[in-house]
Amino acid sequence: MKILDIAIKDLTRSFRSLFAVIFMFGVPLLVTGMFYLMFGGMANNDTGFNLPQTKVVVANLDEGGAGFQMDITSLPQGTSAESLGNLIVSVLQGEGLTDLMVVTLADSAEAARQAVDSQEAGVAVIIPADFSQTFSALEGQAVLEVYQDPTLTLGPAIIRSVLDQFMDGISGAKITVNSVLAHSQSSDPALIGQAVQQYMAVSAQAQSPDALVTSHAPDAAKQETSLLEQIIGPIMGGMMIFYAFFTGTSTAQTILKEDEEGTLPRLFTTPTSQSAILSGKFLAVFLTVLVQMVVLLILGRLIFQIAWGSLLPLALVTAGIIFAASSCGIFINSLLKSTKQGGVVFGAVLTMTGMLGMIKIFTMGMATGAALEIVPLFVPQGWAIRGLVQSMQGAPIGDVLLTSVALLAWSAAFFILGVWRFQKRYA
Amino acid sequence: MQPAIEVQNLHKSFGELKAVDGASFNVPQGEIYSLLGPNGAGKTTTISMLSTLLRPDSGDALVMGHSIRKDPMGVKSVLGVVPQDIALYEDLSARENLTFWGKMYGLRGAALKQRVDEVLEIIGLTDRQKGRVSKFSGGMKRRVNIGVALLHKPKVIYMDEPTVGIDPQSRRSILDSVIALKNAGMTVLYTTHYMEEAQELSDQITIMDHGKLIASGTHDELVKIVGQMDRIRLTINAEGARVVTAWKSTPGVKQVTAEDGTLNLLVDDSNQVLPRLFDAATTSGVRITSVDIQLPNLEAVFLHLTGRALRD
Numbered sequence: 222m223k224i225l226d227i228a229i230k231d232l233t234r235s236f237r238s239l240f241a242v243i244f245m246f247g248v249p250l251l252v253t254g255m256f257y258l259m260f261g262g263m264a265n266n267d268t269g270f271n272l273p274q275t276k277v278v279v280a281n282l283d284e285g286g287a288g289f290q291m292d293i294t295s296l297p298q299g300t301s302a303e304s305l306g307n308l309i310v311s312v313l314q315g316e317g318l319t320d321l322m323v324v325t326l327a328d329s330a331e332a333a334r335q336a337v338d339s340q341e342a343g344v345a346v347i348i349p350a351d352f353s354q355t356f357s358a359l360e361g362q363a364v365l366e367v368y369q370d371p372t373l374t375l376g377p378a379i380i381r382s383v384l385d386q387f388m389d390g391i392s393g394a395k396i397t398v399n400s401v402l403a404h405s406q407s408s409d410p411a412l413i414g415q416a417v418q419q420y421m422a423v424s425a426q427a428q429s430p431d432a433l434v435t436s437h438a439p440d441a442a443k444q445e446t447s448l449l450e451q452i453i454g455p456i457m458g459g460m461m462i463f464y465a466f467f468t469g470t471s472t473a474q475t476i477l478k479e480d481e482e483g484t485l486p487r488l489f490t491t492p493t494s495q496s497a498i499l500s501g502k503f504l505a506v507f508l509t510v511l512v513q514m515v516v517l518l519i520l521g522r523l524i525f526q527i528a529w530g531s532l533l534p535l536a537l538v539t540a541g542i543i544f545a546a547s548s549c550g551i552f553i554n555s556l557l558k559s560t561k562q563g564g565v566v567f568g569a570v571l572t573m574t575g576m577l578g579m580i581k582i583f584t585m586g587m588a589t590g591a592a593l594e595i596v597p598l599f600v601p602q603g604w605a606i607r608g609l610v611q612s613m614q615g616a617p618i619g620d621v622l623l624t625s626v627a628l629l630a631w632s633a634a635f636f637i638l639g640v641w642r643f644q645k646r647y648a
Numbered sequence: 649m650q651p652a653i654e655v656q657n658l659h660k661s662f663g664e665l666k667a668v669d670g671a672s673f674n675v676p677q678g679e680i681y682s683l684l685g686p687n688g689a690g691k692t693t694t695i696s697m698l699s700t701l702l703r704p705d706s707g708d709a710l711v712m713g714h715s716i717r718k719d720p721m722g723v724k725s726v727l728g729v730v731p732q733d734i735a736l737y738e739d740l741s742a743r744e745n746l747t748f749w750g751k752m753y754g755l756r757g758a759a760l761k762q763r764v765d766e767v768l769e770i771i772g773l774t775d776r777q778k779g780r781v782s783k784f785s786g787g788m789k790r791r792v793n794i795g796v797a798l799l800h801k802p803k804v805i806y807m808d809e810p811t812v813g814i815d816p817q818s819r820r821s822i823l824d825s826v827i828a829l830k831n832a833g834m835t836v837l838y839t840t841h842y843m844e845e846a847q848e849l850s851d852q853i854t855i856m857d858h859g860k861l862i863a864s865g866t867h868d869e870l871v872k873i874v875g876q877m878d879r880i881r882l883t884i885n886a887e888g889a890r891v892v893t894a895w896k897s898t899p900g901v902k903q904v905t906a907e908d909g910t911l912n913l914l915v916d917d918s919n920q921v922l923p924r925l926f927d928a929a930t931t932s933g934v935r936i937t938s939v940d941i942q943l944p945n946l947e948a949v950f951l952h953l954t955g956r957a958l959r960d
């Protein structure tokens with residue numbers, strides 16, 4: 222009971238101190254927030270993660286096939302297409318693609334190429350006059366010409382992929398056409414048109430041009446958020462661990478502080494056993510780090526939408542981190558003579574071990590190599606971040622468990638040594 | 649009746665320094681007992697051993713029959729300690745402090761709440777109970793510091809220089825509360841280097857210096873050591889080796905000591921001796937620049953026993 226009284230007294234004091242609260246919650250959140258804005262800003266920047274809008278000039282020279290007539294209601298803007306060329310133009314002008322490209326029409330192949338050469342457009346698509354015709358022919362190979370500005374990569378690639386998908390679609394139609402032609406033994410354009418129309422209607426339903434296009438845009442958007450998550454999750458995790466160890470050490474330092482301020486000796490004059498007093502102090506360290514971690518996990522989720530992982534692995538890892546950070550704090554302080562020594566020693570030790578443990582985060586993934594995998598495991602912070610990243614990435618529970626056990630082993634070693642030294646000191 | 653505190657030949661050294669060198673004394677129940685001594689005399693070291701914070705090198709003490717060596721928990725349960733340096737949680741309020749310390753003394757619930765109210769009343773801080781200790785004046789902090797030691801109504805209370813560094817008003821109220829504690833039946837072991845406090849409060853006084861107890865008794869008994877001697881403090885305008893020699897052989901002068909430019913003399917009767925001192929000074933070519941006469945008191949006793957002034 223007295224153990225709990227002492228711990229609660231310490232918690233009250235910790236969370237009453239504005240400085241401590243800023244240190245425990247404010248700083249990790251602020252640093253994460255800074256990175257969040259930095260990367261989030263990049264994500265909203267046109268030159269950054271957003272795909273560029275490409276100017277496309279289309280020279281549709283397709284004269285169509287005799288009687289080739291399509292009326293596909295699911296085409297963008299519900300237009301009807303008299304030729305395959307028209308169909309392509311309609312697809313490229315489709316609403317879903319307006320974010321990615323601006324389509325203008327040219328009268329001739331020459332004019333289209335000219336537009337690219339003069340950098341008025343990034344890509345020219347030239348649909349030859351015999352496009353529909355060749356398509357209808359049994360053995361024909363319909364070919365589109367794509368002419369692009371060689372300095373551009375992303376925009377033309379997108380347009381190619383749109384066209385590729387479209388051509389895949391119509392080659393499916395072509396197989397239908399071929400089978401129709403093979404069946405009827407004649408090349409009745411009307412029949413071909415009908416077959417294509419039927420095929421397109423079905424395939425458009427299955428995969429409307431919208432879907433075909435939007436399958437790009439949301440993809441990019443998804444990549445954007447997950448990229449932000451991939452960066453911000455470990456950063457916040459790293460900050461949390463870094464400051465959890467500081468909290469553990471500075472809270473454990475209240476043992477030395479109380480000794481110097483006379484309240485610890487005074488506690489020893491009350492009928493309270495030495496072990497109850499020290500246990501109360503240790504419990505306070507543990508509870509303070511616990512509160513800090515849980516609050517930061519929740520705030521990270523709420524503010525930065527960080528997915529910390531599922532409950533069980535996260536709980537395992539968090540428990541491991543809390544034990545490691547608090548017992549490490551107890552151990553470090555058990556080595557110190559006074560708080561004067563403490564400020565310097567624990568600042569230096571925790572900063573160095575913290576940076577070692579989270580070297581991958583501090584180098585922002587720019588440095589690589591085997592050492593970066595091994596070195597962090599020499600400090601508890603390395604295991605802590607490893608566990609947190611495992612939880613975030615949904616690693617197998619066995620891996621997470623192993624990391625947690627390693628953290629507990631660190632904790633046990635720190636705790637036993639620290640408690641032993643403190644008990645000796647105040648015996 | 650068994651003494652509240654029986655101190656048996658306590659020794660404590662810090663390296664070469666003998667902080668307490670063979671202390672033995674008995675404190676009868678219900679009395680105020682003072683340890684009077686200058687800085688570094690060993691008062692706090694004695695108190696620390698008697699409150700089981702420091703382990704004596706040798707010797708033992710019984711507090712209400714509990715040995716500080718064999719039964720420290722028993723000692724702690726009958727004991728309230730007011731440490732020399734204020735030991736409180738400054739970021740907690742007066743009430744929060746008292747409540748926390750009350751719990752450490754094993755009080756709970758309604759009894760705790762009631763006792764905290766009572767103690768706040770005793771130390772006169774009922775109005776300020778919600779205020780943080782860090783915002784308190786030195787005197788108020790001292791009062792809370794004392795209040796903590798009263799929570800469990802201890803039989804014996806140690807007060808280690810409880811009036812250091814505070815205004816006269818707070819000091820007065822603390823001295824009154826010490827007397828009130830005695831009247832309530834408590835035994836008080838009080839340390840101070842203020843002669844007047846020891847004189848006013850104590851049933852018995854022990855004078856301590858350099859770890860040794862040099863005299864014990866009631867105030868009157870102690871003053872008798874110096875008999876009817878008066879104490880004269882003098883300052884002179886020159887280096888006074890010659891005049892000191894002259895004064896030492898002046899009739900009626902019992903003792904001459906020099907300390908930091910001040911000369912302390914113990915004399916039979918200052919009215920008769922003073923003119924002779926002036927004559928001797930004139931003969932030696934020395935001018936007396938100030939004179940202060942004190943009637944027999946503990947200062948004189950301390951001076952007589954140690955050759956030094958109790959206060960600087």
Ligand SMILES: Nc1ncnc2c1ncn2[C@@H]1O[C@H](COP(=O)(O)OP(=O)(O)OP(=O)(O)O)[C@@H](O)[C@H]1O
Pocket residue numbers: 662665667685686687688689690691692693694732809841
């Ligand atoms: N923990 C310690 N380590 C080394 N020396 C100490 C320690 N505690 C006290 N001393 C020394 O022992 C001597 C007695 O100190 P103590 O504090 O008991 O004196 P005191 O009578 O309480 O003096 P004050 O009036 O200044 O409080 C001093 O010389 C002091 O420097």
Ligand SMILES: [Mg+2]
Pocket residue numbers: 691692693732808809
């Ligand atoms: Mg002292």
